[in-house]
Amino acid sequence: MNLSKVLSLVFLVVAIGLGYLLWKGVDDVVEEEKKIALTEAAIIEKLQMLRDAELAYQASNGKYASSWDSLKMFIQTGRIWLIQRTETTKLLEYGKEEITVEFDTLGSVPVIDSLFNERKYPDFNLETLAVVPGSGGKQFEFFADKVERNSYEISVFEIRDPAPINPKRRMNNNEKALKVGSRTDASTEGNWK
Secondary structure, three states: OOHHHHHHHHHHHHHHHHHHHHHHHHHHHHHHHHHHHHHHHHHHHHHHHHHHHHHHHHHHHOOOOOOHHHHHHHHHHOEEEEEEEEEEEEEOOOOOEEEEEEEEEEEEEEHHHHHOOOOOOOOOOHHHOOEOOOOOOOEOEEEEEEEEEOOEEEEEEEEEOOOOOOHHHOHHHHOOOOEEEOOOOOOOOEOOO
């Protein structure tokens, strides 16, 4: 075997090795992005469930739950009242309308059955609702308070991921971590939209 054949074989092996390393590097990045996307989708679903529970808690108690324990207790034992509203409009002689509104309480349903029924969430587990998916058991951070806006006191809440899996969300002390609600505004939206 002459030198050119040996060098050709060496370069071929090196080229195949470098090609594999390049493919593997790109494949690892794509797989990591898929894993991040799946984990964030699970986190978003839990944040939406927690938002629904917070809104029901606020409707029943006039404020938001400031801890997981109080929200969990409400989900387990709380009730949502079913209220029927009927309006009747009566036309008066001089062309003006008189509207009468009546409210009738029809009954109540348990919060857990109303918000987290098996049809909507077949794998619902209350014990793991506050656990961040993919975090190794860390719980969401809960915050609830009242802030003043235009001389009115409004209730606010925020539930956020304490340790984002996505490196882009970890920048600036987890500033862009997935969250629902706001500590300063009357918002119940999530920051993933």
